[in-house]
Structures are given as structure tokens and as C-alpha cells.
Amino acid sequence: xxxxxxxxxxxxxxxxxxxxxxxxxxxxxxxxxxxxxxxxxxxxxxxxxxxxxxxxxxxxxxxxxxxxxxxxxxxxxxxxxxxxxxxxxxxxxxxxxxxxxxxxxxxxxxxxxxxxxxxxxxxxxxxxxxxxxxxxxxxxxxxxxxxxxxxxxxxxxxxxxxxxxxxxxxxxxxxxxxxxxxxxxxxxxxxxxxxxxxx
Ligand SMILES: [Zn+2]
Numbered sequence: 001x002x003x004x005x006x007x008x009x010x011x012x013x014x015x016x017x018x019x020x021x022x023x024x025x026x027x028x029x030x031x032x033x034x035x036x037x038x039x040x041x042x043x044x045x046x047x048x049x050x051x052x053x054x055x056x057x058x059x060x061x062x063x064x065x066x067x068x069x070x071x072x073x074x075x076x077x078x079x080x081x082x083x084x085x086x087x088x089x090x091x092x093x094x095x096x097x098x099x100x101x102x103x104x105x106x107x108x109x110x111x112x113x114x115x116x117x118x119x120x121x122x123x124x125x126x127x128x129x130x131x132x133x134x135x136x137x138x139x140x141x142x143x144x145x146x147x148x149x150x151x152x153x154x155x156x157x158x159x160x161x162x163x164x165x166x167x168x169x170x171x172x173x174x175x176x177x178x179x180x181x182x183x184x185x186x187x188x189x190x191x192x193x194x195x196x197x198x199x
Contacts, residue, residue: 058086060093066106066126074107078126082106085129085190088154092188095144096133104185105130122158128189130162138163138184145188158195160187 056062066082067073074082093101108116108123122128133141142161148154162185168178187199 057082058090060101061086061089061103065103066129068107068109068112069105070109070112072107072109072112074126078107081126081190085127088190089129089131089188091148091154092131092141092145093133095148096136096141099136100134102132102134103129104132122189122191127191128158128187130185130187132183132185138186141186145186155190155192156194157191158187158189158197160197160199162186162199 054063057066063074063082089101089103093099105116105123106129107126108121110124113119113121113124123130131141132138136144138161142159145154145159149156162181164184165178165181167180168174170177189195
């Protein structure tokens with residue numbers, strides 16, 4: 001049998017991709033086959049790059065949490081802002097005993113921000129987070145942030161308190177009425193100067 005017919009005989013039973021492996025590399029001693037069929041795929045398969053919103057910013061906060069609710073991930077040029085913000089959110093989280101902290105709103109595109117915040121919102125530059133902490137009242141979360149700023153453990157910035165509130169019918173102040181807010185939250189941003197408000 002010639003080398004060619006020998007090779008042809010070996011290739012016939014193999015898938016084309018595997019056949020290339022047979023030609024280029026001698027068979028290696030294999031460990032016991034894994035139980036999961038999925039693991040038998042050749043190792044040379046390329047691993048695709050993770051999507052922009054995958055992975056963690058810090059120990060407890062993910063890029064996905066900070067993406068705009070319209071599906072836009074945090075733009076690369078604004079990512080350093082999120083990294084710094086999360087460093088301080090981790091400090092706040094630890095101060096409250098490591099309870100789960102939820103980011104209600106992080107980065108917002110200018111289009112998404114319309115009607116949701118002021119036009120110069122720190123959310124548009126990914127320096128702001130609207131947060132809630134499980135089992136912690138918004139007033140307590142606000143007080144914790146104020147205390148950490150006073151101790152210079154996190155930077156000065158903007159703090160907005162948003163308390164739960166009932167629905168109100170249309171009035172002079174609220175011509176369209178005012179929707180109920182079932183849960184409250186606190187806005188914290190790292191604009192670098194003091195700003196306080198109640199929303
Ligand atoms: Zn906010």
C-alpha cells in the first residue's frame with residue numbers, strides 16, 4: 001500500500017477538520033475520554049471575544065449592570081469612569097455589611113436620558129449610579145454615603161434621595177398627575193463637587 005492510499009484510507013472515515021490534524025500531527029497519548037461529549041471538541045477552536053457588556057467591573061458589579069437600558073453598552077471612552085465609580089460603590093457596599101446592592105440605572109445615552117434626568121446628567125458620562133441596597137432604607141443609604149464622604153473615604157459628588165411616594169392626581173404642580181413610586185433609591189455620582197437634592 002502506497003503512502004497515498006494509506007493516508008486516503010485513514011482520511012475516509014474522518015471529518016475534514018480532524019483529517020488535517022491527522023496529517024499534521026502524530027497521534028498523542030490521550031487521557032481518559034471526558035464524560036461530557038462537549039469536551040471532546042478539538043482544542044484549536046478559537047474562543048470568540050466576549051461581548052462589550054460581559055464580565056465584571058469590580059468584585060460585585062458587572063458591565064452589564066451599567067449598560068444603558070436601551071441596550072447600549074458603556075462606550076470604551078467612558079469605561080474608566082465606571083471603573084472608578086465601582087471602586088466607591090464597593091466601599092459603600094462594604095460599609096453596609098456587604099448586602100446586595102442593585103444598580104437601577106448606570107450609563108444612559110443622551111436619547112435614553114431624555115425625560116429621565118437633567119440634560120447634563122452625570123449618567124450620560126457614566127459617572128453616576130442609581131442604587132438600592134436590599135434591606136436598607138434609601139435614607140440610611142443616603143446617610144451612609146454622606147458619612148463616607150465626610151470621612152473622605154469616597155469622593156465628594158452628587159447625592160439624590162428618591163423616596164417611595166404615592167400616586168397623585170393631576171394638579172397645578174403635576175398637570176399630568178404623578179405616578180406611584182413603589183421603591184426608593186439613591187443617586188450617587190462622582191462629578192467632583194457637592195450637589196444634593198431630593199427627587
Ligand atoms: Zn441618577
